[in-house]
Amino acid sequence: MDLGGLDGMSGGELLDHVDALARVQRETDVAILQAAYQHAVIHDADSIPSWQLRAPGGERPRRFGGVGTPLVAEFSPATLGGRLGISTHAARALMADAVDIRHRLSRIQARVVTGQAKVSYARFVARKTRDLTVEQADYVDERVEESVDGRLPWTRFVTLVEAAIKASDPDAAAAREDAEARRQFATPTHSTEDGMRGFYVRAPFPVISKLDAAVAFFAMVLAHLGDARSEDERRVTAVLVLANPVHAMDLLRRYQHWVAAQHPEAGKPTVDLADLMPAVVVYVHMYAGTDSDLVARVEDHGPQTETWIRQHLGPHARFTVQPVLAIEGQAPVDGYEAPDRQRQAVHLMGPADSFPHSPSLSRGQQLDHTIAYRKGKAAKGAGQTRIGNLGKLTVLHHRIKTFAGWQVQQPFPGIHVWRDPFGALYLVDHTGTRRLGEHDRAA
Structure with a gap:
């Protein structure tokens, strides 16, 4: 492979080169989207010869986009697809997204033109709002337009768009949810490969959560009772156990005796079988x-x-209603471990990992002290563990911060400014991640 001079670059020079490549790629994506729109303009309904309209099987005008978009000659995607090296179907989808963005998503369109939008993000909004009314699409456009610049990782952006679509017409969203709720099934797959076969369950998420918790629980029980196989193998066995209530009860009794044996001071087993089963918590x-x-x-x-x-x-489920947690005014503590109320406050203030572009929303992330915790006399009365000096990080990102030369400051609670080892700056807050300073790619 010809590295084209890359082998002579330093680490920082290579990253600057990547910045330039990303900028060119983004500009090219915008140019292709605009060309796709112009291709639709040129091939409007009036461009179809009249004889085609009269001929059986001839070309017809079609609405590629949503309500309010112009009609387009249905054969026109073929030539565009040929030049782009994509299928006719993919070219039609590109043209549909382009006309939707231009005619139904004016705010996102403005950001696309100025280079402040990722085309993939803008196209996703166009595709997801295609069946909405003009007013509903405009509502979604207003709700998500600032996030099309890529500040949110893809999975979080998808959730944002889906929430905005539901909020644009809650009645219609409720009707869709009701229709989907009736599409429940539990069935084996048709294909069998090397003696293996699948089983697919489609059900409301609380049902799946309970099933997953039960499978995980029995897999743990098997491990405690001496099953040394992998967790995946034990989970499959757990499904088999659940399919046989007699076997499940027998296993629970054996586990009950095992629990009692770990605590001989308790005497005979007194643990209720129902208490052994896991609880499922949904926030x-x-x-x-x-x-x-x-x-x-x-x-x-x-x-x-x-x-x-x-x-x-x-x-x-049984609901426990919690009042809104007052994030401000939480008392700092001197100890290293954050109290539960502080941990909850940090999660509510910013549920995502505070590292740039991280998609993780897990409550199980570590809490990191933005300014490193100092032990000994320095810890007394300093209130180092406090809102404004804590941020959520996955284990990997915590290690990167500690060992890989990244630096972070939290000028205001919930707002993190990161600096990579080569000087690039990233601002991370509840809206996502943005580049700062001379490396900012926004126009």
């Missing part, structure tokens, strides 16, 4: 004091309407 963020059907955020499961929460989560 639901809802709005209070309104009569309208709003969109709730279910951690690890995405947005759902409040109607869905009541109708489908309600029968499977």
Whole structure:
């Protein structure tokens, strides 16, 4: 492979080169999108010869985009696809996205033109809003337009768009959820490969959460009782155990005796079998004091309407209503470990990993002291563990911060400014990640 002079670059020079390549790629994506739109303009409904319209099987005008977009000659994607090296179907999708962005998503269109949008993000919004009304598409456009610059990782951006779509018409969203709720099944797959076969379950997420917890629990029980196989193998056996209630009860009793044996001071086994089973906790963020059907955020499961929460989560769960946590005014502590209320406050202030472009929203992340914790006399009375000096990090990103030369400051609670080892700056807050300074690629 010809490295084209790359082998002579230093680490910083190579990253600057990558910056330039990314800028060119982004500009090229915009140019192709604009060309696709102009291709649709040139090949409008009037461009179709009249004889084609009269001929059986001849070309017809089609609406590639959503309501409010112009008609386009249906054969026109073929030539565009040929030049781009993509299929006719893919070229039609590109043209549809282009006309939707131009005619239905004016705010995103403005950001595309100025280079402040990732085309892939803009196209996703166009595709997801295609079946919405003009007014609903405009609502989504307003809600997500600032995030099309890529500040949010892809999975979090998808969740944002889906939530905005539900909020644009909660009644329609509730109807879709109700229709999907009826599409439940538990069935084996048709294909068998080398003696192996799958089993697919489609059900409301609380059902799947309970099933997953039960499988994980019995896999753990098997391990405690001496099963040395891999976790995946034990999970499959756990499914088999669940399929046989007699076997499951027998295994629970054996585990009950094992638990008692670990604590001989307790005497005979007194643990209730029901108490051995795992509890499933689902965090639901809802709005209070309104009569309208709003969109709730279910951690690890995405947005759902409040109607869905009541109708489908309600029968499977007992709700504990927690008041809004006052993030400001939380008392600092001198100890290294953050109290539960501080951990909760940090999660609510910024549920994502605070490292640039991280998609993780897990509650199980580590809490990092932005200014490194000092032990001994320096810890007394310093209140080092406090809101404004804590940030969520995955284990990998915590290690990168500690050992790989990255630096971070938190000028305001929940706002992190990162500097990589080569000087590039990133601002991370609840809206996502943005580049700062001379390396900022936004026009």
